[in-house]
Amino acid sequence: MPMAKPGPDQIRALRAENPKLRARDFAAQHAITEADLVAAHVGHGATAIVADPDRLLPWVGRLGEVMALTRNDHCVHERIGSYLDYRTGAFAAMVLGPEIDLRVFGKHWVHAFAVEELGEDGPKRSLQVFDAAGDAVHKVHLKPQSNHALWGDLIGNMRLADQARTLTLSLRRPAEAARADSLGAPALRSAWDRMTDTHQFFGMVKDHGMNRLGAYRIAGAPYVDRLEPEAVTQTLTRAAEGRVPVMIFVGNAGCIQIHGGPIERITPMGPWINVMDPRFNLHLRADRIAEVYRVWKPTRTGDVFSVEAFAADGELILQIFGYRKNTLAQPWIDLTRALPLLERVPA
Structure with missing residues (x-):
C-alpha cells in the first residue's frame, strides 16, 4: 500500500526536524513533491503567487542581479545575472540577457511561490515555479546585491487570492522513450x-x-x-x-x-x-x-x-x-x- 501523503502541518514538522536536507531529497524521502513542501509553508514564509511568466519575469527583471536555477533529474544549471530583454511568445518566451539566457514554456508554469527563509546572514528569498505534477521548473534566488526593496511590491502585485496549503497535482509524465523508424x-x-x-x-x-x-x-x-x-x-x-x-x-x-x-x-x-x-x-x-x-x-x-x-x-x-x-x-x-x-x- 502506498504511503499516505502527510498534511501541511506534518510536512512542516518533519522539515523542522531535518532543515538541512536538500528540498528535492526531503520531498522524495517523504513521498511528496517539492511543490507540496513549499505549499505547506504558505503563511509560514511562503506566499502563493501568479505563475504566468509574462507577469512574473518582468518583475524578476526589476530585482537586478539574482541567481537563476533550472534543473532536471540529472543535472542542475545555476547562473548569476539579470533577467534582461524578456520577450513573450505564443509557443515559448525568452530571456535574452548576456548572462541569463532562457527559453520558457509557459503552459508548464502552473504553481509559483515567493519564499522567505531565515538564513545565517539574514533572510533568504526566492521565487519557485512548479509544473502540474509539482516538479520544479525554474527558481530565482535573490543575492545580497539584488533589489530586496522590491520584494514586498512583487508579492503585493503577484499574490494569489487563494493561499491554499495543499495542491491538486497531476501524475508525473514519464520521459519519452526513443521513437524511430x-x-x-x-x-x-x-x-x-x-x-x-x-x-x-x-x-x-x-x-x-x-x-x-x-x-x-x-x-x-x-x-x-x-x-x-x-x-x-x-x-x-x-x-x-x-x-x-x-x-x-x-x-x-x-x-x-x-x-x-x-x-x-x-x-x-x-x-x-x-x-x-x-x-x-x-x-x-x-x-x-x-x-x-x-x-x-x-x-x-x-x-x-x-x-x-x-x-x-x-x-x-x-x-x-x-x-x-x-x-x-x-x-x-x-x-x-x-x-x-x-x-x-x-x-
Missing part, C-alpha cells in the same frame, strides 16, 4: 542535409514520426556518432583546459537555461562532475549518463556540432555546443573530433 532513415538523412538552421531539427524529426533520441540512433555517420559516456566529462574538462568557450543547455519541459562563454574550474565529487565558476555552476550526475552523441547539423552560416547526453529512460540531460559569438568554431570542432567513440554507426 529505420525504414524512414533515408528520408530523414535527406531532410537533414537540407537543414539551414538548427531550430529546424525538432520539426524535421517530428515530421518523420521520430523524436530526437530516435533520430540519433538511426541517422548514422556523418550526422551522428555515438560516444563513450565519459565523453561529457572529457568535453567539459578539455573546454576548460583549452579555454574553448561553449554553450551549455540544461532544461525540463517548462524551461531551458543556457550558459554561453568559457568555463574554468571542473571539480569531480563522487558521482557528480561540477563546473564551479564564480558566476556559473553546473552539477551533473555523470553516473546517470546512458547515451552520448556527437551531432552534426548544417546551417546557412556553417556546420554546427554538439555533444548531447541522455539518461537510461530517454530523457535529454544536457547539450553542449561551441560558442559561436565572436569566436572561431574550429577549436570546438577539433575538441569534439577527439572525443572517444563508442561505435561508429554507418549511414
Whole structure:
C-alpha cells in the first residue's frame, strides 16, 4: 500500500526536524513533491503567487542581479545575472540577457511561490515555479546585491487570492522513450542535409514520426556518432583546459537555461562532475549518463556540432555546443573530433 501523503502541518514538522536536507531529497524521502513542501509553508514564509511568466519575469527583471536555477533529474544549471530583454511568445518566451539566457514554456508554469527563509546572514528569498505534477521548473534566488526593496511590491502585485496549503497535482509524465523508424532513415538523412538552421531539427524529426533520441540512433555517420559516456566529462574538462568557450543547455519541459562563454574550474565529487565558476555552476550526475552523441547539423552560416547526453529512460540531460559569438568554431570542432567513440554507426 502506498504511503499516505502527510498534511501541511506534518510536512512542516518533519522539515523542522531535518532543515538541512536538500528540498528535492526531503520531498522524495517523504513521498511528496517539492511543490507540496513549499505549499505547506504558505503563511509560514511562503506566499502563493501568479505563475504566468509574462507577469512574473518582468518583475524578476526589476530585482537586478539574482541567481537563476533550472534543473532536471540529472543535472542542475545555476547562473548569476539579470533577467534582461524578456520577450513573450505564443509557443515559448525568452530571456535574452548576456548572462541569463532562457527559453520558457509557459503552459508548464502552473504553481509559483515567493519564499522567505531565515538564513545565517539574514533572510533568504526566492521565487519557485512548479509544473502540474509539482516538479520544479525554474527558481530565482535573490543575492545580497539584488533589489530586496522590491520584494514586498512583487508579492503585493503577484499574490494569489487563494493561499491554499495543499495542491491538486497531476501524475508525473514519464520521459519519452526513443521513437524511430529505420525504414524512414533515408528520408530523414535527406531532410537533414537540407537543414539551414538548427531550430529546424525538432520539426524535421517530428515530421518523420521520430523524436530526437530516435533520430540519433538511426541517422548514422556523418550526422551522428555515438560516444563513450565519459565523453561529457572529457568535453567539459578539455573546454576548460583549452579555454574553448561553449554553450551549455540544461532544461525540463517548462524551461531551458543556457550558459554561453568559457568555463574554468571542473571539480569531480563522487558521482557528480561540477563546473564551479564564480558566476556559473553546473552539477551533473555523470553516473546517470546512458547515451552520448556527437551531432552534426548544417546551417546557412556553417556546420554546427554538439555533444548531447541522455539518461537510461530517454530523457535529454544536457547539450553542449561551441560558442559561436565572436569566436572561431574550429577549436570546438577539433575538441569534439577527439572525443572517444563508442561505435561508429554507418549511414
